[in-house]
Amino acid sequence: MLAHQLALESPMVEAEMVEAMEFPELANRFRVSGVPQTTVNQGAGTVVGAVPEENLLAEIMRVVGNHKFA
């Protein structure tokens, strides 16, 4: 599980798997239409689908505004 691998690697990252049908309000808030869908920093970024490491990383980079690693 990629998000959990990131959390294990970095103390700055926390990652929660959310069972969308048990928490529909949260899923609606982030307009979850398909799974898996990853929300970065409460909606600042979104990645739809199971994506490779570099795609999720690119979205995180975009959100934290850290372009020097891109």
Add this chain to the structure above:
Amino acid sequence: MANLLNEDVKIQVREVFAQLKDPTQVLFFGQKNECEFCDDTRQLVEEVVELSEKLTLEVYDLDEDAGIAKKYNVDKAPGLVIAGRAEDQILDFGIRYAGIPSGHEFSSFIHDLVLVSGRDSGLSGKTRDFLNKLDKPVHLQVFVTPT
């Protein structure tokens, strides 16, 4: 209550658990009211941790143990934290589940236990470099369904 894991599944999980390395702790957070999946989640995790001596479980209540829930940033029930354990210390890596890890998520849960017990993310060098330089908190929520 009947077992949630049948013998075939237990055998498969035990095979995967042969890869477990360091002690790993699951923290369960339930809630008394309006928690449809709390009892099943707790039972499921109890049955899983029984399959290896390296796994332990602590059971909490989101309301009665509000301080502990806050410490681990758990705000939903059922909530799970997969953490490392070293002596009496709990090593929180920020790895959590909200909701029952069943169906497809059951296999993610099992592999997360192995991942945490190894204390190695297995990520690429490039990704590790980026994460090492990360100076802002990143909060990921991965929405999933059991099927």
